[in-house]
Amino acid sequence: MWVITFPSVTHALRAEKLLKEKGIQVKLIPIPKELSGACQGLAAKLPGEDVEESIALLDNHGIDIIRRGIQIKM
Amino acid sequence: MEKIYLDNAATSWPKPEGVYAAIDYFNRNVGGNPGRGTTNLALASARMVLETRELLAELFHISHPLRISFTPNITESLNVALKGCLAPGDHLIFSSMEHNSIARPAYALAKQGIEISIVPCSSEGRLNIKALVKAIKKNTKMISLSHASNVTGTIQPISEVGEICQKNGLIFVVDxxxxxxxxxxxVQRQHIDILTFTGHKGLLGPQGTGGIYIRPGLTVKPLKEGGTGSQSLDTNQPEFMPDSLESGTLNTPGIVGLGAGVRFLLKQGIDTIRQHEEELTQLLRQNLLEIPKLKVYGPANCKDKAAVLSFTLEHINPAQVSFRLENEFGIITRAGLHCSPLAHQTLGTLPHGACRLSPGFFNTREEIEITSQAIAEIAQK
Incomplete structure (x- = not known):
């Protein structure tokens, strides 16, 4: 699965809203433990093919992102 | 005795029904701490706080709602703006109509080596733009201006000042x-770099709510550090907004109530609210001008002012007028200096100040007529 991570819950929630408005299938999940150093907050899980467009959209809307799309093995 | 509330410049009252309901709903049914953990309660709470940010962003034409941090009141917002941007050697300009919420922090900073200049305003409270431009120096960093006076309602030319700030590379702070x-x-058209607001006046929210918008690209040092629910392993305060300026648990019930207030405004349309308040103020002003020995302050045309009207009687102290209005007629006003000694100095109303009437959206023409009559009676005896 592909995830984008955020520095805080507020940024994650705003990102979720913006991506859903664009029709992107996004789901907020706890940050996977594989991503060390980012133990708090939420990650957005989304289809790999939507990552690039999503990052561009979130950048345009001033959302702070930590991991700009990373694939995690389930 | 029915109460007539004419002190909306101190705090608006009553609030729209939706504000009371939203606060009650939050306290009874949600109750989570926003950003603290990811339980459904904490997330529901965080979503509600986010919604208030988004509503405020819509109202102020802010494209990035997360550039708004909540504070307990606008005094804190102004303290953040000044103390978070200015360093010894910098020069700050503000007007002679400003409230103590800016004047006192500015005087405190002046003791630490920050230069301050106070630009004069006319006897109606209008900013002298030429004097403002003349006051700009090499080390000028910021101009701070209240959009409308809390004593006379005088509206300042903020678009013009915004342009001046942009041309000169200055930070423009609006109260x-x-x-x-x-x-x-x-904020975009008026070139506002930092917008400070309070939740409990025209935004119709509860007391204890306020905030600060900071344009993207501008970093402001926080007044306080602490728990933000984010990046907790880092010993440094987060640098991203809104967390950088939101240490400690927010006034979530208040912020949810503020959201309901802004939703009410957006639904009514601020033009409708403005028109109603302007009509009431115009009527009040006309009536008061007929009373002998009474002096009204501020612009003659109510289009040039917010719904705030201060007056004095030649022969009665303003505090006495306000006391009698409440005790004999049930009319709530505010007398004195309104935390704005600079403004009263500009108007020439020191040391006693004036009696201030500030109608709101929920006042009626009938209430204004009753109030005018009451003031006429007090003036006579």
Missing amino acids: SAQSAGILPID
């Missing part, structure tokens, strides 16, 4: 305590 929710504010 919207008396204008937010009543006058149009557009």
Whole structure:
């Protein structure tokens, strides 16, 4: 699965809203433990093919992102 | 005795029904701490706080809602703006109509080596633009201006000042305590770098709510550090907004109530609210001008002012007028200096100040007529 991570819950929630408005299938999940150093907050899980467009959209809307799309093995 | 509330410049009252309901709903049914953990309760709470940010962003034409941090009140917002941007050697300009919420922090900073200049305003409270431009120096860093005076309601030319700031590379801070929710504010068109607001006046929210918008690209040092629910392993305060300026648990019930207030404003349309308040103020002014020995302050045309009207009687102390209005007629006003000694100095009303009437959206023409009559009676005896 592909995830984008955020520095805080507020940024994650705003990102979720913006991506859903664009029709992107996004789901907020706890940050996977594989991503060390980012133990708090939420990650957005989304289809790999939507990552690039999503990052561009979130950048345009001033959302702070930590991991700009990373694939995690389930 | 029925109460007539004419002190909306101090705090608006009553609030729209939706505000009471939203606060009650939050306290009874949600109750989570926003950003603290990811339980459904904490997330529901965080979503509600986010919604208030988004509503405020819509009202002020802010494109990035997360550039708004909540504070307990606009005094804190102004303290953050000044103390978070200015360093010894910098020069700050403000007007002679400003409230103590800016004047006192500025005087405190002056003791630490920050230069301050106070630009004069006319006897109606209008900023002298030429004097403002003349006051700009090499080390000028910031101009701070209240959009509308809390004593006379005088509206300042913020678009013009915004342009001057942009041309000169200065940080433009706007105090919207008396204008937010009543006058149009557009941070982009008016070149506002930092917009400070309070929740409990024109935005119709509860007391204990306020905030600060900071334009993207501008970093402001926080007044306080602490828990933000984010990046907790880092010993440093987060640098991203809104967390950087939001240490400690927020006034979530208040912020949810504020959201309901802004939703009410957006639904009514601030033009409708403005028109009603302007009509009431115009009527009040006309009536008061007929009373002998009474002096009204501020612009003659109510289009040039927010719904705030201060007056004095030649022969009675303002505090006495306000006391009698409440005790004999049930009319709530505010007398004295309104935390704005600079403004009263500009108007020539020191040391006693004036009696201030500030109608709101929920006042009626009938209430204004009753109030005018009451003041006429007090003036006579």
